[in-house]
Amino acid sequence: MNGKYETHEHDVLVIGAGGAGLRAAIEALAQGASVGVVSKSLLGKAHTVMAEGGIAAAMANVDAADDWRTHFRDTMRGGKLLNHWRMAQIHAHEAGDRVRELEQWGALFDRTEDGRILQRAFGGHSFKRLCHVGDRTGLEMIRTLQDRGVQMGIDVYMECTVTRLLTDGDRVAGAFAYWRENGRFVVFKAKSIVLATGGIGKAYPVTSNSWEYTGDGMALAYATGAELMDMEFVQFHPTGMVWPPGVQGLLVTEAVRGEGGLLRNKLGERFMQRYDPQRMELSTRDVVARAIYTEVREGRGSEHGGAFLDISHKPAEYVKRKLPSMYHQFLELADVDITRSAMEVGPTCHYMMGGLRVDPETAACTVPGLFAAGEVAAGLHGANRLGGNSLSDLLVFGRRAGFAAAEYAKKQSWPALDPAEIAQGEGEMLCVFERQAGDTPYAVHADLQQLMQNLVGIFRTEEDLKSALTGIERLKDRMGRVGVPGTRMFNPGWHLYADMKSMLAIAEAVTRSALARKESRGAHSRLDYPKTDATWGEQNNIIRRHGSEMVLEQSPVPKMPAELQTLLAEEKGAGA
Amino acid sequence: MPEVTLKIFRGDREGGQTADYQVPVSPGMVVLDALHYVQKHLAPDLAVRWNCKAGRCGSCSAEVNGRPRLTCKTRMDSLPGDRPVTILPMKSFPVIKDLVTDVSWNYKVNKKIPGFKPRPKTEWKMRQEDVDRVQEFRKCIECFLCQNVCHVLRDHGKHEQFGGPRFFVRVAALEMHPLDGISRAALLKNELGLGFCNITKCCTEVCPEEIHITDNAIIPMKERVVDEFYDPVLKLVRRIRGEKSARE
Amino acid sequence: MASTSPTVHAAVPTGSWWTQIAPVVLGLGAFSVYATWRAFEGAYFWASPYLSPFYSPLLDVHHHYWPYSPALLILGGPLGFRATCYYYRKAYYRAFFLDPPACAVAERKRNYCGETRFPFILQNVHRYFMYLAIVFLVFLWHDALHAFVFADRFGVGLGTLVLLVNVMLLTLYFSSCHSLRHLLGGKLDCFSCTNFGNARHSTWRGLSFLNEHHMLFAWTSLFSVGLADFYVRLVSSGAIRDLRLL
């Protein structure tokens, strides 16, 4: 039927070649499945490569008192108890083994005196818990996984973008994609699919995320009928670069604070005193981001609208050894020597806590045959993610997703592909060439980013969110009319057109959820509802597609068993 | 704002030439910003690879005024402002379109290299002093600038016989891994053609991660190949000791 | 396999690559001419208590077995050491073979085989020249110490200092050798798992530090050898008198 298209068949198709996707592929392969991995960029360039600070795992190599219980407690408290308790428990339990596994596959972490994996302090973690390699942990992780996968023989389809999931009845049947290089279409047929496409940061103008973060996985799954959860929780990392303009948003790793960096305003005050006197700089990200934002708004910001982050009191050699990339990043891009002077930093859109609703044990989405792991999935981080918990998330749930997807594939027969769906996939991609080029996708994208920053940013109000919704409708309209000059050969304008579809759907989901949640919690701050509300603390926001309508409803947060509740209650406070 | 002319290669496998674009230069701007400006305002279909914009992913390699560079780390104010800035794709790989080249050859070479294989009965402890060396190599972001500049590939086109500096760095990382249990000396000598390298150090000059490719990876690997294949005394010692390879 | 835009690349002004190689051509060229002349000269190598480094160790001065200049008997050692040195290889491949003339500057196409075939495959013997260099260094240190002895009495002349500085630079050049660095420590994968691992690690660290400056030592020691010989020749031929300091 589809002789017209290049077609590939795999038991398990993994969409995304970041940490989660690769870990899933390795596991599925180990289970004997045939595995294909698709990614928008080249192998080894996924977002995971940019992770700096480390992988959180309670291995107690540095602080002997640490164990999974404290890690669980920190994660839950950090997430303002909106997390799925079971995910947090599994995560805390398994992270250590997953890190050790990396080491056995050739990763080389920084070492303790006695030769074990060194761990560093990070915001919201009660103990020194982040396994790291200087400030290039993500690179070490992705390289290790990539090499392992290549050795095992995964098939990688690089620079290939999925624009549509294909279905057979209510189960998934494959994916429709185009090669970025030549614009040709390709069809993947698969018994099960693991989505590991990462986050949504490109919906915001000031972000630490790359062009890949357009929420594709969430949008694809949503279109197929899967449920999205907690979409209002977008993490703004407190420390992004603010100057010069070209690098605005670029991440300044939390490891700077982990290694002792201090935050000051233009008056020289350590203003965190006012917001979290106990944990100061090492408070959770939501708190620090709001603190900096508030300082700036109240006129105590730095010249370019940020705060000062200073590590120059540490010996220069130490800074260069522990934070080499930061040192170079500032020296080369901003002409600032961080061993001598302070950095200027401000909040930047960084991470999506919300995403696809998954089963904690198997990472299965609400559509049969569809699994999701990594940043694209929701549940583990609740209302706010702790630094370092993402890389461990990728490993723990990537592996579980790969395992479950392979198991599922074993039990299933081959699905049938529906030619009509494929034709639709093709039509929606090609129609844009027939239009008179007026508006470009770049212009619509820039307007969406501005809208999200202004109306669905760190602080939100009902009025803003409502006008954001109308704005998004208008942008969708405009997207229906944009044209793209050029051919299908590696045409970034066309690629952006494909990505915009996802971004608009996701932007709407974020806005709707933010509008619904009438309280402030974690990364979601409503100026009109500044307090945390206990009833909302028991509700997850769920979004699903109904025809062409986006519907939102609440679902109770799963109840935690009694022993975990006592565990959480143990020890005083700290959960600000 | 001052303006600068970019001469950007536009073309594909069939060929092409440079086209001129006027771009306003803002403070701290890098070449990649300028390329994005062109995409947004002048040529929406200009093909460019990039991801992180922070020198961490190694996607944005190109040749700026004749020098292989990461465009996201090349400041516009570091280039002479009175002359046009020429931006070409990497020469050692086939052009796909504009600044995007087909680097798949590198992934093929990588597949030839046997991965990390721990020694039997490994105890998973390592000292920092033993991993320091390898961590330098693990900084590689696979920008392939070293591959691009290496004359063995660039001018002599030995892609079939030669692995290139990137993969010497990779093999060095495996060979010097304190817990690795296999030798890749024969691979270096034969499949990867280490002997084609004449240690002229251009790879080291362009590496954005400042890896001392030639001194710390290639030359030590050449020495290990000598240990294994060209040193009669060591061969004899091994024969007497009844060892198969020079590993200690 | 090459890009489809060779002409486009060729059109980029690559700067004056010859300014990079000119000093190497001049430096090595001048030294070779001088050294060849001096080696064949077979005279003015001894000005008590100084011996020219070109002639050390001094073999068969009285031409019992060897009718030509005694320098020719031994110069193969240092020459081989330098010719197979990883730094000099880089320098002359670039400057004399234009392989490549400079980075990202096109070179002519021809059948290139690098160091995989004769003669350049012989570069792999470098470590044996390095072993041999130890012998030479012993003699040169002996000469330098001997230069403190003026007719059985301790003394220091300008020549003493010249020889001393020279042998120190040569020692630094030798100590920063890549092969030495490899054999004394670099070849180990795990220092902490080996006998005397700590000692070998510190040795390797030290040698690695020197190794970073190998190029510097290669040039300075080359000039110092030439100068030392020149000084001895000047004194020996009576053109100047040694300056006695102590």
Ligand SMILES: Cc1cc2nc3c(=O)[nH]c(=O)nc-3n(C[C@H](O)[C@H](O)[C@H](O)COP(=O)(O)OP(=O)(O)OC[C@H]3O[C@@H](n4cnc5c(N)ncnc54)[C@H](O)[C@@H]3O)c2cc1C
């Ligand atoms: C600068 C920075 C620093 C960070 N530091 C840390 C840290 O120190 N510790 C920590 O725990 N976390 C950190 N994070 C967060 C963490 O790195 C990310 O959340 C995590 O890497 C996401 O991994 P992933 O596997 O889910 O997705 P990614 O690694 O982003 O991979 C997504 C993959 O999906 C592919 N893809 C997407 N859409 C499509 C499509 N339509 N078709 C085909 N393929 C597609 C992409 O090509 C890519 O291969 C950091 C994030 C950033 C940006």
Ligand code: SF4
């Ligand atoms: S040193 Fe060797 S690998 Fe590096 S550029 Fe020169 S020839 Fe190529």
Ligand code: SF4
């Ligand atoms: S070794 Fe350096 S130049 Fe070569 S690919 Fe790696 S980072 Fe790039």
Ligand code: FES
């Ligand atoms: S874009 Fe990642 S290195 Fe330049």
Ligand code: FES
């Ligand atoms: S490498 Fe130069 S002397 Fe050995």
